[in-house]
Amino acid sequence: MWKIDNTPPQTYDAPGFSEPGVTGLFYDGPSWQGKPTRVFAWLGMPAPGAVADGQRVPGIVLVHGGGGSAFSRWVRLWNERGFAALAMDTCGHTPDSGSLRRDHHALGGPPGWGAYDKALEPPTEQWGYHAVEAILRGHSLLRAQPGVDPQRIGLTGISWGGVLTAIAAGHDPRFAFAMSVYGCGFLDRSPGLGLDKTDKPHAERWMQLWDPSRHLKDAKMPFFWINGTNDFAFTPPLWQESHRLPRGKKTLSFKLRMPHGHGAAGENPEELRVFAAAQCGLGEPPLARLKKQERKSGWLRAEFEAKVPLKAAELLFTKDAGMPWPERHWQAQPALLSGNLASSAIPLETTACYLNVIDSRGCTNSSEVEFLVQ
Secondary structure, rough: OOOOOOOOEEEEEEEEEEEEEEEEEEEEEEEEEOOOEEEEEEEEOOOOOOOOOOOOOEEEEEOOOOOOOOOHHHHHHHOOOOOOEEEEEEOOOOOOOOOOOOEEEEOOOOOOOHHHOOOOOHHHHHHHHOOOOOOHHHHHHHHHOOOOEEEEEEEEEEEEEHHHHHHHHOOOOOOEEEEEEEOOOOHHOOOOOOOOOOOOOHHHHHHHOOOOHHHHOOOOOEEEEOOOOOOOEEEEEHHHHHHOOOOOOOOEEOOOOOOOOOOOHOOOOOOHHHHHHHHOOOOOOOOOOEEEEEEOOOOEEOOOOOOOEEHHHHHEEEOOOOOOHHHHHHEEEEEEEOOOOOEEOOOOOEEEEEEEEEOOOOEEOOOOOEEEEO
16 A cells, blocks of 8 residues: 655745754645645754764654644654654644644645544545555655664654554564554554444444554564553553564563653653664663563563663562453562563462563563463
């Protein structure tokens, strides 16, 4: 459905959108209803002197979540981390002072989010196609910027942006890495996004076209997944089924009751910076990554690959069953740690559990979840 084109899209000035250190612009999107479309984006580079003269910098494409837009602060955050960054609006909006009511500009294309009610229309007329196309074209634009290393550009998205990240990662092998914050697939079983309440013909067609479960199997780049135990939309079973699909190496961080949102909650976890820096050769050792795990005789054991000393381990578990995942009570207790091997006895009546390890940087990485009772 999508064709990769390294030729950067045509760009246009964005009068009235100017902030220190970043540039507001529009770039061409695909046609919609026979008319041209344009995508708004913020583009920023690391400050002069942040890298040695003559060296090219890595880059990252930033995909916002539901109710969000292209965030200039997010671009600046990654600029401070040493990355060129591009954040586009995937819904045909331009950014404003922060209101959730954003103007849909004249060449904005189909409105988001999800657009379940449009699922029976031609695929290239739907929001899902246009949103992913905006990511792919934004990637081509960032690759063409002077001083950017096209071989070291990653992709990250938050919530619905994580959903789009998972789709785009399956279609654009140029990305050096991908990071999904919260977002995953199997959304017909999500309790918080409304697809489960959509009529069957539209829901089935939407799943066939746009659910990440149909696309992740083709993602081969290193993939980082971060989420929380009680996320309102992306529950543990859906998240685990999703992160098992890509064919590249995966790294997991599953946190106790991680808040859901943009800002500090979804943008600032140190694990995101470390993963990206390690993938791009910026001198940061990689995060701990699960090597193998075993549940046997009432114990859970997980061995990790770690380049930084592990300082602590914990077992996270819930004893709840038969209730929505966001409402289940999770607990954490210390686990044994011997080198890179974490282990713990599983408390009686546990219905789901997993192990976390924390390294000397304070970064948290996880085993897979063991589901004893659904």
